[in-house]
Amino acid sequence: MIFGFILDIPILWTIGIALLVVGVILYVLSAAGRTIGGRKHWF
Numbered sequence: 001m002i003f004g005f006i007l008d009i010p011i012l013w014t015i016g017i018a019l020l021v022v023g024v025i026l027y028v029l030s031a032a033g034r035t036i037g038g039r040k041h042w043f
Contacts, residue, residue, distance in 0.1 A: 004012025 002016070004010065004014075004016055
C-alpha cells in the first residue's frame with residue numbers, strides 16, 4: 001500500500017487496501033473469540 005502511494009501505482013494501492021481490510025476483519029473476529037478456519041489464533 002505504501003509503495004503504491006509513493007510510486008503512484010493504483011493497483012498496488014488497491015491491493016494494499018484490500019489486504020488491510022481483510023486483516024482488520026480477521027483481527028476483530030479473533031479478538032472477539034470467534035474461531036476462524038478451525039483455529040482460534042493466526043500466528
